[in-house]
Amino acid sequence: MAHKKSHPTALHEKDGIEQPEIVSSDSVAQIRQYRRQQPTSEQLIAGILSGDKIALSRAITLIESTSTTHLEKANEIIKACLPYANKSVRVGITGVPGVGKSTFIEAFGKYLTGLGKKVAVLAVDPSSSISHGSILGDKTRMEELVKDENAYIRPSASGESLGGVARKTRETIILCEACGFDTILIETVGVGQSETAVHSMVDFFLLLNLAGAGDELQGIKRGIMEMADAIVINKADGDNIKRARLAKTEYNRALHLFPMKNSGWSPKVTTCSALTQEGIPDVWNTIEEYFTLTRENGYFHQKRKEQNQYWLLETINEQLKQNFYNHPDIQILLEENKKAVQNNEISPFAAAKLLLDNYFK
Structure with a gap:
């Protein structure tokens, strides 16, 4: 009886072609050796003060660590950097999920670096309450800004801290300022308790909104709007321009119902499109107006003192x-x-x- 010739199934795996060695084993060994070497506090401090982003990132990692050894080292670095800090403006940016925070921050950041500013973006990603993991995808979403030499993006996991604000964001601000960044943008994870914490560490609080978002947000708007120094209606492009202008008028009316701020500043409403860059310069002009006023009347420095306390x-x-x-x-x-x-x-x-x-x- 003749035996049937066996044929390989569709799932049969063929031997692949061996890939040539494209990475030098010596280079891999050098990289591994470099990673094993932990720089001293003095080396990290010197790197930060000279504007080295790698030293800055390593120092921030120490700040975020829960290790006692790392905490001591981090405190030493913060203390050395403190005399070189407090020379920036700090802007908090919040808004409901889907409002386009990352797209806006990238367009806004690129505009600021175009003006000669050095911009640090501290983006706080929410941690899962189940797996405790975070995506940390802001560098991916801000692909143009991340390549800018005058920009630095640091996504951090919120962990279990209040409302999703990273536990050590404030210390990170100090290091970024010492590294030469004159404009710090802090992105919150969305609407919630995090706004209160971010408001307590920034000079200017910016609320991003959408036109025609419906009334489901009215419950949270009051608290957020009272903290906001400016409201920006994002995605004001294409068919949405008319709705954005109408929303601007409605928000302007609503703001008149709130009591006068201690800063003496009247919050402004503006529209912009992060996609077309339309209105981005107006946002920065509004922020500059605020800083001019609050520096002249002394509120800017008084607020910083209260925040330290x-x-x-x-x-x-x-x-x-x-x-x-x-x-x-x-x-x-x-x-x-x-x-x-x-x-x-x-x-x-x-x-x-x-x-x-x-x-x-």
């Missing part, structure tokens, strides 16, 4: 919380009390008092 108290709160949960005795006691609370053997308030009393012994 606010962040002193916030840092104390954060440090106390971190020390409490990392205390070995408290960790054991906490697990015991969690079970006791779940079984209704002790009330949550009594358990909390017990834990705090033990911590402050």
Whole structure:
């Protein structure tokens, strides 16, 4: 009986062609060796003050680290950079998801570098509450700005910090200023508690909006609009121009209902298209007007002092919380009390008092 000749199936894998060696093994070894070498605090400080973006990125990574060793090194770098900071303008940019924040920031950033500004973009990406991961895709979305020599983009994961503002954004601002960046743009993760935190670390707060977004946002608009120093109606192009102009009129009317700001500034509404660049210069002109006014009346420097005080108290709160949960005795006691609370053997308030009393012994 003749045997049938077996034929390979469609899933049969053929031997591939071996690829030539295109990367030098010596180069790979050198890169690996370089990565293993951790630069000293002095080297990073010198790099930052000379405008080296790589040194800046490495220092920011230390700031964001939860390692005690890294924290000591980061504090040393911040202290050395502090005398060279506070020479920039800080602009917070927020808006609902889909408003075009990344596209606007890229167009705005390119316009500013065109004026000779050095722009640092600190973009905070939301972390998943389930996997704790972040996409950190802002460099991909801002592909033109990321190639600009006078721009620096740093996406950071929000972690578990309030409202999605990265835990160490404020320290990052100091390093960026010491590195020579005179305009800091801070992008929030969207509408929520993060706006309050960003508002407390910037000089100017910009709210991006869309025309015809509907009334579903009215509940959050009041709080956000009271903080905003300017409202920009984005995507004012094509068929949307008429709607954008109408929205501008409506927002102008709404702003008149709010009380006068302590800065003496009357918030302005403008339209722009990040796609066509139309209206981008007007946005910067509005920001410059604000800075001229607040520097003359002293509000600019007064606000900076108040922000420093606010962040002193916030840092104390954060440090106390971190020390409490990392205390070995408290960790054991906490697990015991969690079970006791779940079984209704002790009330949550009594358990909390017990834990705090033990911590402050």
